[in-house]
Amino acid sequence: MGPALLFCPGDRPDRFQKAADRADAVILDLEDAVGPDAKDAAREAVVGARLDAARTIVRVSAASTEGFDADLAAVAASRFRTVMLAKAESVDEVDWVLAAVPDARVVVLCETARGVLAAEALVAHDAVVGIMWGAEDLVASLGGTSSRDETGAYRDVAAHARSRILLAAGAYGVTAVDAIRTDIADLAGAHAEAVDAAASGFGAKAAIHPNHVEPYRQAFAPTDDELELARRILAAALQNPGVFSFEGRMVDEPILRHARSVVERASTTTNGSTR
Structure with a gap:
């Protein structure tokens, strides 16, 4: 699954192969990266994509949202079977994924307070193969304004969530995926954060820009x-x-x-x- 996972908007099929070629796995995003008016086009693009299924993940919308069922229907009609469940908060939601895509391999994305607290139960599910956390959505769900302090380091609550996700993954033997880094231009910071992720036990780190792929790979590869x-x-x-x-x-x-x-x-x- 790693070490460098790259998000790609689901409504940009022209970028699918480029993203797959640049990263170790591509995450075709049907959630935040796609505007409301482009959702249907994104789902059609995912259905028609001919990427390597073993290196492709599809992020679907949160189970509480209107687009959840349509996103899962698109996955079921596609060649892809690894599903990233946005804002995962309960085992029931994993079961709903399986009801639509019975052979799905699920990566739960914990990016709310409820999701972080449910991490242990989520990774105990047989269909869950990975768990990721999201710093910005998490802090927003708490009413905060930033996951990092003035030095660029994670605030205590974000660092706690990161550790809890990693411990849950380790306890149940699934892959832990570290959160994205929003500062696209800071390649040194991306590398340093990935070095810490690899040394701590994360199996991969997600990126929103291809420039972060190589720093991540260098960080995860031992000298x-x-x-x-x-x-x-x-x-x-x-x-x-x-x-x-x-x-x-x-x-x-x-x-x-x-x-x-x-x-x-x-x-x-x-x-x-x-x-």
């Missing part, structure tokens, strides 16, 4: 030194069962798990592309 060290640690573990000393540091199971994670990330990121 040559990190990969070499991880491989040396794992090789040493084969000769040293249990806890052992390696190059001046103690190595136990958590360190081995970190090393395995580095090697796994390297295997899924090759020359800016993923499996």
